[in-house]
Amino acid sequence: MKCKKCGEKASIHMRQHKLALCKEHYLEWVPEQTERFIKKYEMFNREEKILVAVSGGKDSLSLWDILVRLGYQVDGLYLGLGIDGGINYSHESQRLTEEFAQRNNLKLHVVDVEKEYGQSIPMLAQSSHRGYGKPCAVCGLAKRHEMNRVARDLGYDVLATGHNLDDEAAVLFGNTLHWASDYLLRQGPVLPGTDGLSRKVKPLCRFYEREMTAYAIMRGIEYIYEECPFAEGSQSIFYKESLNLLETARPGAKLIFYLSFLEAKKSGNLFIEKNESLRHVHACPKCGQPTTTPDFCSFCRMIEKAAAEVE
Template identity: 25%
Template structure:
C-alpha cells in the first residue's frame, strides 16, 4: 500500500490525520496550520495590544506547556511586542502539584520566561490536601475552582500584567457549555464561550485555544517533544466535569465537529432583556475587594465555612 502524501504540500509523507478536519498532513504542515490557526484567533479577536505584559497560566500540563511554547513562538515570529510571564498556582496537592510544578520550573528555563508561583496556603491559609480532609472528595473541586480563579488574578496583580492567557481548549469550553445547560445555568453560556472576558475590576483573560482540539494539542506536544506533566489530579475522578467529558468524547467519535457545534450553540443563546434585568449586579466583595454579585465573594464564603468548621454550609 502506497504511503499517503500530505494534502497541503503534496510532497512529504503524511504522518497524521487531523482530528478536527480529517486532513492527512506531514509533520511540518501540521505545525504550520496548528500555529497559524492560533495566530488568526489572536489577531481576529484583538486579544493583545503591543507592549502588553501577559501572564501565561502554567500548570505543567500539556495545554499550558503548548500554550507557553506557541505564545513565545508567535510573539517572536509575528512581532506582537508582548512581555511574557509564567504564572502558576500551587494548590497544595502532594504527589501531584508539587511534581507538575517541577515541569513548570523546567519550562521557565526552556523558554527563558520569568515565573511566579502563588499558593493556596499563602493566599488562603489552606492547602487542597487540608480542604479534602475537611470536606471529603465529593465537593472538593468546587473549592479548588473558586480559589484557583482568584489566585490567578491575585498572582497577575503581583506581576502587574495587563492580560492573562489560559490553556482552555475547544473540548474544555464544549464541556463547560454542556455542564451549564445540564445545570440550567444558561446565563453563564455567553461568558464561558467568550474567547476574551473583561470586567471593570479584573485583569482581562483570554483563551487562544478556543477553537483548538485537545487531541491536536496532544499531537503537537508529542511531535515537538515538549516537556509536560501528564498525571491526572488526585482529586478529579469524582468531578462533575468528568461525566461531561465522557459524553463529549462519545459524541466526537460519531461526529468530529460536535465540539465546535456545541461551542457555537452556546454562543447563539441569548437572554431576553427582562431576564437580564433580574440577574445579580456585579460589585466587589466587602471583605477582600474581589468581584462578586453578593456582599461576600464565593471564595470568602467558602473560607468562612472552612475556618468555622462548617464547610458544607458554605457550599449550600
C-alpha cells in the same frame, strides 16, 4: 496519508478539518491558527502584557510556548494547590512547569496556596461548608481568585488559560443540560475585563485535545500525563466521554456544537434573559476583588470558615 502542504508522510490526520500534515507543517499550522483565533475574537494585541496560567499540563504549557513563538509579551503563573495523590501531583506539576520556564528563559510567578492562606486545597475542601466541600469546587474557586489577584496586583492586562475545545464543549454540554443561563451568558473565548479584573481569554478554545497533545509531543514539551487525583468520577469527564462518542460517529461534532453556540450568542438567539438584579458588583472589603455577594466574596468567606474550623 500524505501532508497536504508538502506531500511527505503525514504525522497527524484531523478528520474534522479534512486535513493531514507532517510534523514540520503541523508545528507551523497550530501557531498560525492560534494567531487567527486571537485576532478573530479580539483577545489581545502585542502591546498588552499577558499572564498565562500554567498547570504543568500539555495545554497550558503548549499555550505558553505558542504565544512566545508568536512574539507576545507573556509570563507564566503556577498555583501550588497542595494536591498529592499517588505521584505527589502538585510537586510534579510544579517541577515540570519550572523546568519548562528555565529551559526557555521565561518568567514564572509561583504562588503556594497553603503558604498564602494556611491551608491547601484538600484541607480547605475538608473543612469548608455550604456547597464548597467538594475538592473540585474549592479548587476552581481558589484558582479563579488567585489568578485574578495576581494578574491585578502585578499589572497584567490579560489572563490566558489553556482551555481546549474538549474542555469548552464539555462545560457547554453541562450548562445546557442544566440550562444554567448565567454560565451560558459568560461562556466564550473572551471574558471582558472590569474594574479589578483582567480580561480572560482562551486562545486554544477551537483546538481539540488530541491536537494539543500532538503539538506538545512534537515540540518536545514534557508535561504531566496523570489527571488530578480528584478528577476521577467528575461530571466534566463524564461529559467529555459522552461527547467523544458523538465525535467518533460524527467527526467535527464538538466544533460544530461550540461554534454554533458562539454564533447564537453573538446574534442574540440564545433565548436567555439576563437577570440584572444579580449584577450589582462591589469590591470585597477584604481582598478588593469584585463580587456580587452582599458582603465578602465567596473565596474570603471560604477561607474564614476554614480558619474557624482549625481554631
